[in-house]
Amino acid sequence: MNSNTINIFFLGKGGVGKSTSSALTALQLVNSGKKVLLASMDPAHNQSDILQIKLSEKSKEIRPDFFAKEVDVNYWVKKYLDDVASQIKHSYSYLTAFNLENYFDVIKFSPGIEEYALLTAFKEIRENNTDKDYIIFDMPPTALALKFFGLPRISNLWLKKLLDLREKILKKKEIMTKIQFGKKEVEQDKILNNLNIQIKSYSNVKTVFENEAQTVLNLVMNTDKLSFSESSLIVENLHEFNLRISNLFLNKYFDGFNTKEIENNFNFKGMQIFPNNTLPLLGLETLSQYLNSIDNFIDF
């Protein structure tokens, strides 16, 4: 994950306009000569409706240098579980693998699998789109989005404890072989290797998330009270994961709304205002017209 591609995430309460803000930003960057991929990570996809173009898991070039896709969470869950099942069939005896098969039908409904599928999709999207200047991620509503960003940190907390216990076990094994055979027998422990690989992988993602030159987090909110309080919650939670929101996108803004309270409570680098539009922003043409009516757009 060492590409120069910048990840731009859009977070916020359900219905505040994350998908519209993502689409507008993508279009704005394409218009300024950048190569952009817009990836919808929300299982309840809206991008097909907003762009008025049928999207799928496969990336589609909807305009020169403007690509879009909708991440199919079920596809990623199935792919992941199939990979694990095939590894198990390869390394386990027939009977054990056979007994485990029943569990796999249930595991896909386990808590945590959905955000892991999104994280896997994120890694693969980054790896396959190093030619893009920007990848814009239209995120699911707060709960799932926060779990997604917290996953590398929480997983590493567990993994480091497990690694610690594994190292103690291996040390004890070494002492035993020394007593029994008079010399240390250092064996390659597959479990230890696996733990180290997982820690490295999560640490890499965590570094990408925390690096503000590589990842820009944007918070979308409306002018109402509910949206304001949920936004505060998002900022606090992300702070716990050592992540900081860069820009605020104030959507459905109306003349006369006082932004002072927002400016006093949040410490954002920039604020992008999207005035309320009487007609729905659907289709590339309408989005382009709306962009033309806006005076300033944040630089990324």
Add this chain to the structure above:
Amino acid sequence: MNKLFGYIKKKATSAFEIYDAVSKGKAVDSLEYELGEMENIFGLLILGAFVGLPSPPMQITLDLLPEMEKHFLIMLNKVDTAENPLSDLLSAFDVI
């Protein structure tokens, strides 16, 4: 004479080797038990979800699962013999 001496030496070496093996075996007995228990804890921590215990995020378990057949089988056996843990402990220390 030499033949007799050689015979005695061979017997003494063999007796020492047996004594050495027995001593080493005794020395590692309790260590082996402790190691076994640590492995069981490790197995339970990771595979606990399969027997109804809290466990790490599912993907950690799933990523480790291909390497953990031995732990998996031990854990399922332990569940079968879970009603009599004391006998397991006493037999480890040769208590009748």
